[in-house]
Amino acid sequence: MQPIITRFPPSPTGFLHIGGARTALFNWLFTRHHGGRFILRIEDTDVVRSTEDAIKAILDAMEWLGLDWDEGPYFQTQRLAIYREYLNRLLERGHAYYCECTPAALEEHRQAALAQGRKPKYDGRCRDRGLGPGPNRVIRFRCPQLGTTVLNDLIKGPILFDNAELDDLVLERSDGIPTYNFAVVIDDITMNITHVIRGDDHVPNTPRQILIYQALDVPLPSFAHVPMILGQDRAKLSKRHGATSVMAYKEMGYLPEALINYLVRLGWSHGDQEIFSREELIQHFSLENVGKSPSVFDPEKFIWLNAHYLRARSAESLVPLLEPFLAAREHPKKPAEYLAKAIRTLQPRTHDLVEMADAMNFYMVQDVSYDPAAAKKFLTPNMIEPFKKLIASLESLELFNEANLESAFHGVVSEMGLKLGKVAQPARVALTGSTVSPGLFEIIDVLGKEAVLRRLRKAVEYMSG
RNA sequence: GGUCCCAUCGUCUAGUGGCCUAGGAUAUCGGCCUCUCACGCCGAAGACACGGGUUCGAGUCCCGUUGGGACUACCA
Numbered sequence: 092m093q094p095i096i097t098r099f100p101p102s103p104t105g106f107l108h109i110g111g112a113r114t115a116l117f118n119w120l121f122t123r124h125h126g127g128r129f130i131l132r133i134e135d136t137d138v139v140r141s142t143e144d145a146i147k148a149i150l151d152a153m154e155w156l157g158l159d160w161d162e163g164p165y166f167q168t169q170r171l172a173i174y175r176e177y178l179n180r181l182l183e184r185g186h187a188y189y190c191e192c193t194p195a196a197l198e199e200h201r202q203a204a205l206a207q208g209r210k211p212k213y214d215g216r217c218r219d220r221g222l223g224p225g226p227n228r229v230i231r232f233r234c235p236q237l238g239t240t241v242l243n244d245l246i247k248g249p250i251l252f253d254n255a256e257l258d259d260l261v262l263e264r265s266d267g268i269p270t271y272n273f274a275v276v277i278d279d280i281t282m283n284i285t286h287v288i289r290g291d292d293h294v295p296n297t298p299r300q301i302l303i304y305q306a307l308d309v310p311l312p313s314f315a316h317v318p319m320i321l322g323q324d325r326a327k328l329s330k331r332h333g334a335t336s337v338m339a340y341k342e343m344g345y346l347p348e349a350l351i352n353y354l355v356r357l358g359w360s361h362g363d364q365e366i367f368s369r370e371e372l373i374q375h376f377s378l379e380n381v382g383k384s385p386s387v388f389d390p391e392k393f394i395w396l397n398a399h400y401l402r403a404r405s406a407e408s409l410v411p412l413l414e415p416f417l418a419a420r421e422h423p424k425k426p427a428e429y430l431a432k433a434i435r436t437l438q439p440r441t442h443d444l445v446e447m448a449d450a451m452n453f454y455m456v457q458d459v460s461y462d463p464a465a466a467k468k469f470l471t472p473n474m475i476e477p478f479k480k481l482i483a484s485l486e487s488l489e490l491f492n493e494a495n496l497e498s499a500f501h502g503v504v505s506e507m508g509l510k511l512g513k514v515a516q517p518a519r520v521a522l523t524g525s526t527v528s529p530g531l532f533e534i535i536d537v538l539g540k541e542a543v544l545r546r547l548r549k550a551v552e553y554m555s556g
Numbered sequence: 557g558g559u560c561c562c563a564u565c566g567u568c569u570a571g572u573g574g575c576c577u578a579g580g581a582u583a584u585c586g587g588c589c590u591c592u593c594a595c596g597c598c599g600a601a602g603a604c605a606c607g608g609g610u611u612c613g614a615g616u617c618c619c620g621u622u623g624g625g626a627c628u629a630c631c632a
Contacts, residue, residue, distance in 0.1 A: 102632045137631055194630065201629090210558050211628070230632055247561070256559055264630040269586090271632045295560060295627040318562075318625090325624060353568095360569055363580040380568080385625065389567045392582045402595075439595040500591090515591030527593045 096285050099160070100275065102134040103145035104169030106336040107152035109388065110320045110328055113354040117317055118288045119158045120355070120376040130282055131163035134275070136268050138168065154335040156347050157369070165282075167274050174269040176260060177307065178230060186306040188263055189228045190217035194381060212258035230263040232273075240298040245315035245378050248289070249299060252298040253427045260299055272296055276303045288378075291316035292327070298445045315378050318358055318385040328388055344416065344444030345406070349397040365550045366399065392465050400444040404437065406431040409447075416448035422455035429454075437530035454504050454537060459524035459546065460554070467518040469526070472555050476513050477507050477553050478521070482544060493532045500532075521550035 099115040101107060107115075122129040131153070135141040150164070178405040181187035192213075213231070222228065234257045238266045270276070279287060294316050304311050320519045322332030334340060338348055353368055359382070361367070362377045401409070410430045417430075431453040431487040434447070441447040445534050453459050460469065485491075500518075504511050515531050522534055522543065 100632085104632075112629075134632060139632075151565065162604090163613090189631095197630085206557080208557055212558095250560070252560075261630050266630080268630085270630065275632085290626090291561065292626055293632085296632090298560095316561090323567085363570060365581050367569090384562050386565060386569090389582075392568060395582060398595095437594095438592065461579075510591090510593050519592065529593080531591055 093285060094131065095122060095125040096283050096503045097122045097127060097134050097280065097288060098130040098163075098279070098284050099158075100132040100134045100278070101149050102137060102140075102271075103142060103149060104137060104140040105145055106338060107149045108328070108335045109337065109354070110335075110346075111359060112156060112337050112346060112350070113320060114158070114290055114317065115290065116351060117359070117376075117381070118286075123373045123376065124376045127285075128161040129159075130165070130284070131160035132165045132167070132278060132282070134167050134271065135198060136167050136271060136274050138268060140265075142248055148338065155341055156337065162282075165278070167278065168268070170274075170278070171268070172276055173281060174277050175252075176264070177280075178269070181232070181262070181303075182230070182304060184306065186233050188218060188233055189222035190224065190231045190259075190261075191222060191225065191228045192217060193227070193352055199460045202477075203379050207322060209432055210256075213260075215259055218259065229261045229265050231259040231304070232262050232299070233264075234259050234302060236300070240301050242301065244294075244295070244383050245286075246318075247294075247316055247383055250294065250297075254298075254302075257302070258530050263339050266483075272299055273303065276300050276307075279312055280307070280309050286313045288315045288317065293319055297546075300465045303380060315381070317381055318383060320357055321434055323387060323389075325385075325387060333481065336403070337548060342359045343448055344446065344448070345397050346412075346444075349393070352400070353393045357388070358382050366396075374407040376453060393518050401443070401447070401517070402438050402443065402539045404438075406435040409434050409444075411439075413444055413448060413451070416444050417455065420448060420452070422451075427441065429537070434485065436533045436537060437535075440529060449481045453523040453525070453528070453534075458549065459493050459522070461520060461524045462526070465524070465526045466553070469520045470550055471517075472554050474514070475551055475554050476518045477503060477509065478517070478554070480506065481514070481518070482547050484542065484552070485544060485547070487541070491536070496532045496535050518547070518551075522546050 097118045099111075101111055101115075112483065118417060119129055120472075121127075122387050122390070129341075133146060133326055135146075138483045146164075149359060153160070161543075177186065197213070197250070200214065204211040217231070238254050240252045240254055242252070245249055260272055260520060261270050263269050278284075297314060297316075320328045322328045324332075328335055334343065337350065348369070351369070351372070355367065355372060355376075356365065359376070359380055361380060362369075367409055407427070410427045413430065413434065418424075437447050437450050441450055480503045484503055485496075486532065488495050500511065504514055507514075519531055519534075520526060522531075522538065523529075528534060538546075
């Protein structure tokens with residue numbers, strides 16, 4: 092059995108988006124599962140729209156997601172000689188021909204056909220003129236007009252196309268650069284690609300590509316077309332659906348393992364399992380379990396997964412990931428140990444790193460500012476006495492740990508004949524400025540004796556003033 | 557318009573003719589836990605688009621209808 096070789100061929104005309112990332116992921120998983128080779132190929136034949144920035148952005152995103160490749164990146168614009176060679180073979184065998192129709196004339200034809208309700212396809216007027224090379228001439232593929240072409244799709248099953256529906260597509264532009272449909276075939280042939288796994292928006296292209304394989308008399312790879320990812324309006328996911336770039340999610344505080352897990356479950360399943368480690372994914376992934384229908388991108392489920400992975404990670408590993416977000420909020424640097432301890436209290440309470448960085452605020456500042464409503468409700472003069480007792484009790488504590496803190500609190504509370512809640516909320520406001528926070532004793536433990544006493548005294552001052 | 561694809565809770569999905577009184581997840585709602593908020597746990601509500609066949613039996617197979625989507629470039 093021949094080794095499996097797949098490829099991911101983004102065109103560098105923009106960032107790596109969610110749909111492309113899932114296609115890359117499926118290719119990667121399929122390849123890793125079978126122990127094959129995964130090739131990265133940059134399809135930059137659209138020289139007008141391709142940019143260096145986009146190439147870098149795509150590579151960065153692949154790296155962030157942990158989708159490593161075994162070969163490449165190859166660039167199509169560096170392979171022009173190869174395309175030329177295959178083009179000559181096609182020309183020699185009469186499978187291709189020169190055409191001198193101008194884009195303007197073609198466009199006019201299209202419009203006319205559309206206006207009359209006819210199918211807008213190239214009419215083949217240069218087909219048999221026996222034209223040779225010349226300025227402003229393109230090379231077209233001589234498409235068989237009879238018969239049917241069958242695409243045996245691994246996901247969708249057999250799909251039949253009537254060749255009469257196809258027209259003579261352009262293989263090489265007038266500037267000598269091949270078009271996508273030609274370059275992709277030649278690359279897949281010369282790179283020995285065994286499985287072409289791509290979005291099903293490519294299905295209509297496939298019969299034309301198959302015809303080129305046949306004209307060249309080379310064997311076909313296997314094709315697998317995965318359904319689209321749609322936005323919430325059920326249209327193909329695009330910029331207008333909000334964030335669609337992979338790296339935008341990094342900036343929004345998402346974890347790569349969450350994106351991977353979310354994306355893989357869009358179209359693929361393994362029974363009822365929702366959470367997968369990368370190893371499990373490689374172990375279980377197969378094309379047979381890829382569904383046929385498109386799926387809607389659901390930010391709510393994605394955020395749930397992200398929160399899950401945020402909780403699953405060690406607090407220590409989160410420190411370097413969170414630091415840029417903290418720095419963006421202009422907090423001074425704190426020791427990693429302190430940050431990890433603080434992060435641990437926030438892990439079950441936040442869904443992403445942005446939320447976490449915001450929630451970190453009271454751990455990062457010198458003095459907290461009170462939420463006005465919270466202060467008004469809880470920092471009332473009747474709390475002065477309990478707070479003073481609390482301060483005295485905490486001051487005398489040798490070991491400032493959660494257990495001792497808890498008994499110190501309970502001591503004060505019962506002495507005053509109060510419920511813990513009566514003191515806890517005011518203390519929370521005093522320490523964090525807010526009525527919502529991690530557990531009181533966790534906070535105190537992280538903040539440390541000095542900061543806690545300082546904030547409690549400030550609160551007493553506030554209540555007295 | 558033409559060609560092609562698709563169709564199970566709002567969303568992601570399990571289901572490959574009897575195990576389905578249709579399962580899980582998320583979101584929603586209720587309860588428990590509790591120093592607040594989360595987490596966690598328990599529970600509720602919620603789907604086989606419709607119509608014909610085939611079959612002893614259909615969510616599962618076939619046909620049609622409807623609905624949605626993709627493509628229709630010297631973009632990829």
